[in-house]
Amino acid sequence: MIDLALVPVAGWGTRMLPATKSQPKEMLPVGRKPIVQYVVEELVKSGIRQVLFITGQGKTSIENHFDIDAPLITYLRETGREEQLQELQFEREDVEYFYTRQRRQLGLGHAVLCGKAMIGAHPFVVALGDSIIGLNAESDIVSRMTSIFEREKADIVVCFEEVPSEEVVHYGIAKPKGTVGEIFELADLIEKPSVADAPSRLAVAARYVFSPVIFDALAETKPGKGGEIQLTDAIHILLKRGHKGIGVKLADHERRFDIGNFESYFQAFVEFALADPQYGAALHEHVRRLLN
Ligand code: UTP
Secondary structure, X not given: OOOEEEEEOOOOOHHHOOOOOOOOHHHOEEOOEEHHHHHHHHHHHOOOOEEEEEEOOOOHHHHHHHOOOHHHHHHHHHOOOHHHHHOOHXXXXXXXXXXXXXXXXXXXXXXXXXXXXXXXXXXXXEEOOOEEEOHXXXXXXXXXXXXXXXXXXXXXXXXXXXXXXXXXXXXXEEEEEOOOOOEEEEEEEEEOOOOOOOOOOEEEEEEEEEOOHHHHHHHHOOOOHHHOOOHHHHHHHHHHOOOOEEEEEOOOOOOEEEOOOHHHHHHHHHHHHHOOOOOHHHHHHHHHHHHO
């Protein structure tokens, strides 16, 4: 059973400046929680018990967030704030945290390669630290993917979301082998194709499972656009060599919230806030008044 996940959180987040100048993009709140807390809670629900963060400069608030804050707990207890104490329950998740730094921001593929020494010969999950799957992270996609990885004896399992055809230019896009159901075999993966060249509308959606053979492919991957080592290019190398790759489609209720730019951030925040059990209804009314 796969219980190890690598969570890259080392990117600059330049598309979200100035919000990300001195705080990590992954720590921006969506509704009540920082993005990366949703990611970890989703992983824990899927059986992950070891989380390796690939961090970088200016990311120490992520480490602080997952620490047990004893003085804060004592303060809340002594002042009778039991309700707020409940909000720190996530600190007690049954999970071990590890941190290493990506010392140069050479892309997502390079960030994954930074985990090689610790991960060694184990299969592992990669979950992007800036993407939430499903409203309030209600998704078991990772446990579905790890089961399929083991059952199919695959080297790569990638999660996909169907996007409108004009959006394929922003994502890694699947070239499926045969018919596409909820699960399908991958012939290839194409990074940011043109609309005309796209082999499907299935876009890579922030969750992966890999056998350690991915590290060999990453070590061979040449820097692409912007000098970055792309994870998609390493997957392409493995598929071309005949390694087995499986695609898994997100279900309708498992929309991917990719918090990479302000447009998607605003949409995600509004959607989570409107769904808040305590404040959602009043916010609904407020927004309705604003729009009228
Ligand atoms: P993005 O592709 O959104 O890149 O990263 P970015 O650098 O954070 O953002 P922009 O393009 O400058 O606005 C997807 C995930 O991969 C991590 C990011 O932290 C984010 O969680 N990442 C990206 C790394 O860990 N290292 C990198 O070199 C690039």
